[in-house]
Amino acid sequence: MELYLYVRHFPAEGDRLHDGIVKAVHGLATGLVAVGAKVTILCESSAIADSSHQTDAGYRIECFANPIQHRPAFRLSESLKFYIANLPHRSRVILNGILHPSIYAMAQLCQQCGVPYIVAPHDVYSPEMFRKNPHLKWVYWYLFEKRTLQQAKAVQLLDLRQEKWLLRLGIQTPCFEIPNGFSPADILPDDSLRWNTQATPRILFFGRLDAHHKGLDRLLDAFRKVVKLTDAQLTLQGPDQGDRTRLQKRARSMVAKNQVIFLEPEYEKSPTAAIAPYDIFCLPSRYEGFGLSALEAMLAGRVLLVSQSAGIAPHVQMSGCGLVVKPEVTAIKSGLLELLQRRGEWRSMGLRGRQYALEQLNWQRIGAKALRQY
Numbered sequence: 100m101e102l103y104l105y106v107r108h109f110p111a112e113g114d115r116l117h118d119g120i121v122k123a124v125h126g127l128a129t130g131l132v133a134v135g136a137k138v139t140i141l142c143e144s145s146a147i148a149d150s151s152h153q154t155d156a157g158y159r160i161e162c163f164a165n166p167i168q169h170r171p172a173f174r175l176s177e178s179l180k181f182y183i184a185n186l187p188h189r190s191r192v193i194l195n196g197i198l199h200p201s202i203y204a205m206a207q208l209c210q211q212c213g214v215p216y217i218v219a220p221h222d223v224y225s226p227e228m229f230r231k232n233p234h235l236k237w238v239y240w241y242l243f244e245k246r247t248l249q250q251a252k253a254v255q256l257l258d259l260r261q262e263k264w265l266l267r268l269g270i271q272t273p274c275f276e277i278p279n280g281f282s283p284a285d286i287l288p289d290d291s292l293r294w295n296t297q298a299t300p301r302i303l304f305f306g307r308l309d310a311h312h313k314g315l316d317r318l319l320d321a322f323r324k325v326v327k328l329t330d331a332q333l334t335l336q337g338p339d340q341g342d343r344t345r346l347q348k349r350a351r352s353m354v355a356k357n358q359v360i361f362l363e364p365e366y367e368k369s370p371t372a373a374i375a376p377y378d379i380f381c382l383p384s385r386y387e388g389f390g391l392s393a394l395e396a397m398l399a400g401r402v403l404l405v406s407q408s409a410g411i412a413p414h415v416q417m418s419g420c421g422l423v424v425k426p427e428v429t430a431i432k433s434g435l436l437e438l439l440q441r442r443g444e445w446r447s448m449g450l451r452g453r454q455y456a457l458e459q460l461n462w463q464r465i466g467a468k469a470l471r472q473y
Contacts, residue, residue, distance in 0.1 A: 127462065192215070193218075228312075300379065397460075402448045
């Protein structure tokens with residue numbers, strides 16, 4: 100069996116692995132290769148010529164030229180179409196993305212060529228997802244996304260609990276669970292880990308500054324209540340999704356100066372190293388496919404507060420490294436206060452989460468599970 104993982108915007112040389120889906124696909128491809136699979140990542144670029152690259156991780160990248168300026172969203176590279184039409188027998192194509200025209204176009208191409216495909220959305224078809232820009236998302240759902248999922252051989256979810264949203268939308272396609280894993284480069288040495296016992300507690304959100312998706316408006320509202328009862332500092336670090344200015348204004352109107360800090364991404368530093376100086380990692384998302392940054396916080400030995408909608412929530416519960424709460428202001432506030440009161444347990448909780456991640460969420464283990472499903 101040969102596996103082909105399609106991600107339209109994957110880097111042609113396998114570098115600059117900053118985007119969440121790109122990191123996840125790279126990790127899964129690496130894990131699959133480690134257990135004996137032959138894996139090729141398919142992508143497209145605005146270059147004028149196709150390219151092929153063999154990575155050190157063992158998988159191949161085939162990048163297809165799609166150079167038309169302002170190309171239609173549904174238009175695939177002509178050479179990619181030819182490539183799919185000539186795939187070997189027993190090939191499997193995994194389409195990575197959600198509500199994206201290129202995924203629909205690839206699904207239809209696979210159908211035409213008789214190539215079975217699996218959809219890996221990397222996010223959740225929950226009601227909360229549809230509440231932002233609903234006029235666009237619902238139209239796209241009924242015209243394109245629903246058909247893509249119905250024609251798939253399976254849907255690859257990051258957390259099998261997310262299947263309930265598909266069933267409510269009338270999707271009966273079989274689902275299976277493949278969680279996210281971590282990069283070995285993100286493992287910090289044991290002797291580098293520290294836990295804060297005296298200084299002001301530092302709370303961190305690390306990820307895209309998307310207020311609705313990540314629940315950052317609710318986090319700020321909850322933090323305003325927390326700092327009235329105890330000393331703490333909140334940092335929000337990540338790329339702006341158009342909400343930074345609004346969130347900064349919200350923070351300034353509610354809390355004292357320097358109690359909420361906004362930082363730009365630090366791509367030259369590993370996520371685990373960026374997270375390690377903080378005490379509590381907070382992911383209060385309204386909906387969340389998995390929460391790769393939360394996994395990186397587990398590797399850093401931090402204590403976590405994550406919303407119950409996050410795909411990583413069951414792993415936080417099983418490891419005992421933090422709390423799982425509803426993505427609501429009152430629940431976030433109560434969770435943060437409880438973790439602040441349990442300061443004496445931060446080290447033991449953090450080490451439990453780190454050990455769990457190392458044993459259960461490494462890409463080779465995940466790759467073996469994925470290969471059985473494929």
